[in-house]
Amino acid sequence: GEDVEQSLFLSVREGDSSVINCTYTDSSSTYLYWYKQEPGAGLQLLTYIFSNMDMKQDQRLTVLLNKKDKHLSLRIADTQTGDSAIYFCARGAGSYQLTFGKGTKLSVIP
Amino acid sequence: KAGVTQTPRYLIKTRGQQVTLSCSPISGHRSVSWYQQTPGQGLQFLFEYFSETQRNKGNFPGRFSGRQFSNSRSEMNVSTLELGDSALYLCASSFGGSRGTDTQYFGPGTRLTVL
Numbered sequence: 001g002e003d004v005e006q007s008l009f010l011s012v013r014e015g016d017s018s019v020i021n022c023t024y025t026d027s028s029s030t031y032l033y034w035y036k037q038e039p040g041a042g043l044q045l046l047t048y049i050f051s052n053m054d055m056k057q058d059q060r061l062t063v064l065l066n067k068k069d070k071h072l073s074l075r076i077a078d079t080q081t082g083d084s085a086i087y088f089c090a091r092g093a094g095s096y097q098l099t100f101g102k103g104t105k106l107s108v109i110p
Numbered sequence: 111k112a113g114v115t116q117t118p119r120y121l122i123k124t125r126g127q128q129v130t131l132s133c134s135p136i137s138g139h140r141s142v143s144w145y146q147q148t149p150g151q152g153l154q155f156l157f158e159y160f161s162e163t164q165r166n167k168g169n170f171p172g173r174f175s176g177r178q179f180s181n182s183r184s185e186m187n188v189s190t191l192e193l194g195d196s197a198l199y200l201c202a203s204s205f206g207g208s209r210g211t212d213t214q215y216f217g218p219g220t221r222l223t224v225l
Binding site: 030031033035042043044045048088090092093095096097099100101102103 | 114116141143153158160165166168202204206209211212213215216217218219
C-alpha cells in the first residue's frame with residue numbers, strides 16, 4: 001500500500017465541520033503536516049504536529065494524532081467556501097524529504 | 111517577509127530540450143528542496159540542498175539535477191525532456207537545521223509542459 005494514504009474526496013455543507021483523515025505506515029515519522037493547495041497555486045502550510053503530541057489546536061483547525069494506529073486527522077470547524085481546496089497530509093522523518101499523501105479534495109456546498 | 115519565489119511560472123518545451131528552473135528561498139533560509147507534482151504520481155521528492163551541497167536525493171533519473179548558490183538560491187535542470195516530465199515543480203525552503211525538522215514553506219511552482 002501507499003506510505004501515506006488519504007481519501008480522495010470530501011463534501012460538506014458550509015458551516016459544518018470537515019474531518020480529513022490520513023494514515024501512514026512509517027513509525028519513524030517525527031513530524032506530520034497538513035498543507036492546503038488551491039487551484040493553480042503552491043502548497044500552503046496549515047499546521048503540523050510532533051509525533052509525541054496527541055492534539056494541536058490552531059483557531060478553526062484541530063489536528064488529532066493516534067500514534068498507535070498511525071492515524072492523523074484534520075478537523076476544520078465552521079467550514080467556509082474559501083476552504084474548498086486539496087488538503088495534503090505529509091510526514092517527515094528527520095530529513096527534508098517529505099512524503100505526501102495523494103490529497104483530499106474538499107468541496108464546500110453553500 | 112517575502113515568500114519563496116519561483117521563476118518562470120510557466121514553461122513550454124519540446125521533447126529532447128533541456129530546461130532550468132529557479133527558486134529563491136525565504137530570506138535566512140539555507141535549505142531548498144524540490145518536488146515534482148503530477149496527477150498520476152502526486153508529490154514526489156527530487157532533492158534537497160543546504161549550503162551549496164546536495165544532502166538528500168529522491169528516486170529520479172540522472173536527467174534531473176540541481177545546484178545551490180552561495181546566496182541559497184537554487185536551480186534545477188532537466189535534460190533531454192520527455193513527455194512524462196510535464197508537471198508542476200515546487201520548491202520549498204527551510205532553515206535547514208541538522209535534525210531535519212524545520213518547517214518547509216513552498217513556492218507557487220513552475221508549470222512545465224513538454225510537447
